[in-house]
Amino acid sequence: MTTERRSSRASRKTEGSRDSGERATGWVAGDGPRYSWAVDRSPSLLALLLLVACPGDDGPTPAGSGDSTTTGDPSPTTGDLPPTTTGPGTGDETGSTSAADDSTAGTAGPTGTTDDGSTTGSTDTTSDSSESSGGGVDMDMDGFPDGLDCDDDDPLVHPGAPERCNGRDDDCDPMTTEDGVVSVDGQGSHATVGDGIAASVPGSEVRICPGTYVETLSIAHDLQLVSEGGPTVTTIDGNDGGPTVSVGAGTVSITGLTITGGSSVGLGGGLSITGTDPVTVTDCLIVGNQSSDGAGIYTYSGAQLSLQQTTVAENLGEIGGGLMFQGSSLSVSQCTFTDNISGEVGGGMVIFGLPAVQLSDTAITDNQSLDGGGLAVEAASLDLQDCTIERNSASSSGGGLLMFSGHPGTVGSTHSSWGTGPDDNSPQDVTVAGVGSFGGYGAGASFSCSAAGCL
Numbered sequence: 001m002t003t004e005r006r007s008s009r010a011s012r013k014t015e016g017s018r019d020s021g022e023r024a025t026g027w028v029a030g031d032g033p034r035y036s037w038a039v040d041r042s043p044s045l046l047a048l049l050l051l052v053a054c055p056g057d058d059g060p061t062p063a064g065s066g067d068s069t070t071t072g073d074p075s076p077t078t079g080d081l082p083p084t085t086t087g088p089g090t091g092d093e094t095g096s097t098s099a100a101d102d103s104t105a106g107t108a109g110p111t112g113t114t115d116d117g118s119t120t121g122s123t124d125t126t127s128d129s130s131e132s133s134g135g136g137v138d139m140d141m142d143g144f145p146d147g148l149d150c151d152d153d154d155p156l157v158h159p160g161a162p163e164r165c166n167g168r169d170d171d172c173d174p175m176t177t178e179d180g181v182v183s184v185d186g187q188g189s190h191a192t193v194g195d196g197i198a199a200s201v202p203g204s205e206v207r208i209c210p211g212t213y214v215e216t217l218s219i220a221h222d223l224q225l226v227s228e229g230g231p232t233v234t235t236i237d238g239n240d241g242g243p244t245v246s247v248g249a250g251t252v253s254i255t256g257l258t259i260t261g262g263s264s265v266g267l268g269g270g271l272s273i274t275g276t277d278p279v280t281v282t283d284c285l286i287v288g289n290q291s292s293d294g295a296g297i298y299t300y301s302g303a304q305l306s307l308q309q310t311t312v313a314e315n316l317g318e319i320g321g322g323l324m325f326q327g328s329s330l331s332v333s334q335c336t337f338t339d340n341i342s343g344e345v346g347g348g349m350v351i352f353g354l355p356a357v358q359l360s361d362t363a364i365t366d367n368q369s370l371d372g373g374g375l376a377v378e379a380a381s382l383d384l385q386d387c388t389i390e391r392n393s394a395s396s397s398g399g400g401l402l403m404f405s406g407h408p409g410t411v412g413s414t415h416s417s418w419g420t421g422p423d424d425n426s427p428q429d430v431t432v433a434g435v436g437s438f439g440g441y442g443a444g445a446s447f448s449c450s451a452a453g454c455l
């Protein structure tokens with residue numbers, strides 16, 4: 001069956017170009033550009049950020065800080081370092097390699113070397129004002145007294161401090177943002193998500209600030225991967241380098257990301273789950289990925305997946321355009337599977353061998369396949385609650401839903417809409433392979449299907 005079906009794949013791909021009006025009805029991601037991954041891949045934003053974030057050499061010289069104390073690094077030194085490496089702690093080593101200590105950190109111009117306590121003579125007027133305003137105590141010993149320090153209780157917050165992805169203005173400059181920064185458990189300023197994951201420990205939160213991160217990610221322990229600004233401004237782009245996000249082990253939550261550009265043969269495109277610990281995906285957009293199996297999301301046996309408020313769209317595969325599920329537990333709520341294409345079976349999703357699956361308040365629309373345009377189910381008990389299965393199409397059988405022959409399992413539809421007129425599934429709503437096709441289900445339809453057909 002496989003080979004002859006592959007032959008017709010090319011012709012079906014051309015069917016993917018529906019008119020835009022029809023597509024818009026199946027789309028829930030709001031207005032603006034449909035896919036944020038299509039805009040702003042330029043890394044120059046980060047470069048600009050670094051430039052602005054680095055203060056000049058004329059850092060303040062607090063009156064009482066003649067000895068550079070234990071915290072060391074007067075912030076202008078660390079400010080010169082790219083914040084990509086790690087937090088301010090390790091910045092010291094590289095910064096101090098130019099053995100000429102404090103004096104070089106000051107304005108290298110006038111070598112007024114006797115500058116302990118007082119500032120260099122040339123900038124008297126400005127230094128006077130800064131001294132008067134900053135003459136207070138330096139509670140957190142970060143080299144910046146109250147008045148210059150925007151948080152004198154936190155030594156990691158001061159002018160020139162590296163921005164962390166934490167929702168705070170770490171460098172006391174509102175003009176420098178956190179864009180392009182990844183932090184782990186509130187610490188560190190990593191330039192890639194992979195660096196953040198490498199710095200994480202089991203149970204860590206890896207927080208991702210707005211930007212497009214062109215990389216593939218591998219997760220192998222308990223982890224929370226969460227964006228600061230949501231999926232419209234935070235994208236992980238695998239750039240055809242394998243599955244974009246792979247979860248091999250660990251209880252993992254992924255929140256607020258666009259996941260795109262993934263590609264593989266047999267292992268999934270956007271999200272690939274080969275572990276057996278629970279994975280929860282919330283408020284994500286999984287779009288524009290490719291794989292033979294599970295182009296949007298792929299799971300291996302034993303996987304446990306919960307999908308919430310997530311859109312899976314425009315993924316291209318052979319078996320399971322949006323999702324191929326063969327794990328042990330699946331729940332889907334308030335999700336959208338739309339405009340996915342599979343060459344063989346399960347345009348929106350294909351589900352194999354699961355005792356109980358629930359889809360609730362979920363739209364499966366405008367997906368295409370050879371068989372099972374919306375869904376395909378084998379040996380599973382699928383419960384559809386308040387779902388919308390419309391405008392899916394199959395070029396062979398099972399426009400809305402295909403139940404495999406042999407071990408079809410059961411499908412129950414409760415108050416779910418299967419479309420009428422232009423919104424109907426084509427060529428029929430449900431096909432039970434070897435038994436027959438069943439259609440005419442419209443809005444709010446409740447029925448059940450098994451190996452004997454649909455009632």
Ligand SMILES: [Ca+2]
Pocket residue numbers: 138139140141142143144145146149151152153158
């Ligand atoms: Ca301070």
Ligand SMILES: [Ca+2]
Pocket residue numbers: 140142149150151152153154155156157158
């Ligand atoms: Ca501080």
Ligand SMILES: [Ca+2]
Pocket residue numbers: 163164165166167168169170178
């Ligand atoms: Ca920050």
Ligand SMILES: [Ca+2]
Pocket residue numbers: 163169170171172173174175176177
């Ligand atoms: Ca800032």
